[in-house]
Amino acid sequence: MRPPKITFIGAGSTVFAKHLMGDILSFEDLQDVDIVLYDINEERLNESLAVGNKIKQQLNVPARITATTDRSKAMDGADFCINMIQVAGYKPGTVVDFETPKKYGLRQTIADTLGIGGIMRALRTVPVLAEMSKDMERLCPDTLHINYANPMAMNCWGLSRLSKIKTVGLCHSVPYTAKELAEDIGVPYEEIDYLVAGINHMAFYLKFERNGEDLYPLIRKVMEEGRVPDGNRVRYDMFKRLGYFVTESSEHFAEYVPWYIKTGREDLIERFNIPLDEYPRRCEKQIADWKTMSKDLQDSSKTIPIERSVEYGSHIIRAMVTGKPAVVYGNVPNDQIISNLPEGCCVEVPCVVDRNGIQPTRIGAIPPHLAALMQTNINVQALTVEAIVTGKREHIYHAAMLDPHTSAELDLDQIWSLTDDLLKAHGEWIPENLR
Template structure:
């Protein structure tokens, strides 16, 4: 006879139904039933209950009870899992109360959503332990029957990590078929159906009564004002065209269309927020009374007729070669062709002595596959987090959850997940996950632990002649551990002589080091320089030098200064220099002139950069804002400046402008006839009908022009 093991037998109500169902088959009445739970008191209750069921049925089954899971599984032909990791307190309470603080409401929270994700994270490790025990010490071909939620996540994880024969079992298919018969006034004995999808989101592809399509009867209920049941599921049927298997309270949190829209929608669809908490509290409050009823008084016990749970039917079919079709959750090995490979799907499964034989469905209707995939995304990311230990996938799972994504912005999702992880770890329900860069979805290792090194010349370079050059060297330790090492430099792939030898670095976590180094790269017309180290944590940022654009100007002859964007003239202007007075006149093409004083670079503006070519003095930056009445000049800190005369004339195609300033009055340390560096960066609201906003400098760069290599060298003649 078969050995049948129940893991989580302390779920006594469910255990009683399963044991009664199994032992009412004569062919299974002599089986060994092994009960295992981590709670000694619950396990003892289950043992007493099981032995009284055996006596009541008058069968010869053998009942065993143990706290040792591996012992319970040793030699088992079937292992039935009904565990709950974390219990009502602290597990379920954490799952509900922390999200509620962030404004995320739930109904059941055991299969999807943030509650399902964290229930999955704490349950997957235990499920894998059971699966590995089955592989190690179970009887050959031992079949794993899982009733624990989140069903799809657990089955997917076990398939990917272990791979024992397994099926996830849920009562929603057969339960819903009976409900629909009741709603439509049909005799359930004459109802046939075909269902497929994913757990809790499988759909009745066919629902027939006496061979005829019964969907017209279901759609007729939508127009029956007296029919007010199962509002969410009927609303989803109205929109998708098919009825879904799991309850309205579940569906309301699997989709983004209900809870987060607020009180009016919640009341309209009778959505029971916090329903699972109330159920748990009710069970706890009445447990003692229920326990007495379960085990019976004076040794007598009530045994109900067989239920519609599939567990006993699977075991009976496999032991007796009686063919049956059940609905189970199995790996998608091309069974539903428009759902991801090896996700967990729910569909008809043939069972006989050959075991579990899932049936092929093909494509689901596209709208059903699409809505299933939104849930599969969350399942796969949760499994990825559990199997790899990567914390970032926890955030990814919750951010892709339809209900969470509709309710919370990303920063709140991150903060909520952090708090949930910490709360679970504090009570021992979660282990450690590989850290991420703070407040991101990127792993810390290999990215956040880098020491970033950069160099900039102390003075702007006009050329690289082979002479020593003084550089400012900066190293930033982004990591959480101290760094000690040496740094050398290479230019164009060749080692660069360093005055004083290799640069020693000693950096505490999060610290920054700034110092000067004298390097002597070989003469070149184009230089790429970076710091390097034998330590993989060091990442050198390139300093790139190319000879500056040289523009010779005079007081008499204006020099053209143009800026192009996608082969269009964005700026066409002319420049003169007389003494220290710079003047530029021209036209900017901008068909949607608008200004933004707070963020001038985000609207129509000319950014103007100037600095001396000789040692001393910094860069002066101005924002020139075109306004029909009173063009505005702002300094780098966005405060008005009167040092520049800026006049504009705006029309439909853009604006003409004149810019005139005395460089010395701007604080630029140049004398008459001396060269200086200049750059212009043009931002336009729109460039004709074909292009939206654009931002580009005369050097072709679209980023900030404060970097020295972007400047042109202006040489008065």
């Protein structure tokens, strides 16, 4: 039996590829895998290959790691396709998503999941993923497509309507937030049991326990004692009002709702410590740091720190290859999984994984106020996906009209004008029938 073939799509994301390769090759069961790195940027691809070979050498494993700019060659016979692309990149993609709305007074923090920025990112990304999935149907029809690309929910929802390929979306917000909360309340992360359900970036801890003891009172104590971390003020405020803690960071969550970022309300920005333009800052820092980081990663005299990340990808691959079960949080179509969210939308829930693949846990009904809040985001996702699938351009405007943050800041004429400006600015990155 041949070793599993794992294809990295968008492998020029070297740091992320490094984490995933380290995770995979650290498992004794997966040390003879065939990893193929694919990217359209040959320079970054070669950097990732050098890093991969260094990890292989340090771990002294027999895995094969190759790189190619030929997508068909990369996908041919792949058992797993891990997708980490960013269509249009930071420049021009992200820059346009931030700078054009600013002309209308619409400010954002991350703009990769919802909001006008998330809508545009989906319009650029879903068609490319769908095109890639056609290659998978031809070259590796039984593959598992593991998607890390944002906007997660819209990407996965779009693919569920446009492709026959099995897809699961993965995000690290569930374990990351659990670890943050563990630190806040002084309980070891390893001792905590939790149940999370919802949509990506707006899922909630329905249970947060240790040995059957509810730990939510300890989280409330953090607020009562004034120990809320500066970077987490939005989420703690939502916890105070909803009674459940949300999985995604405060800077993300602030732009999914209409309450925290408002023109002329700098008091809100200061009170909740909201980092406007946070994603462009991170990108600029990463670009500035990359030259040094790249040299260090490829320098043969320096070792690469290899520590297991919180990413679920390697656990899925190991479980499906060996049959040893794992539990991960995955983004999957809502096939009666959460009963009070729309059928077919993309939900984030615990999934059991083994040789049978991804098996989502049926949750039932979640608290009605949480479902209602999620629905405000699902409306935007649904209309954006509808625009992409049907080619009906008017649904892009409808998605923007119903977006909580955009509609709280702009009137209808402004929303339509902004949408026109963004579609024009993105040009060839948007499918021709939607420009």
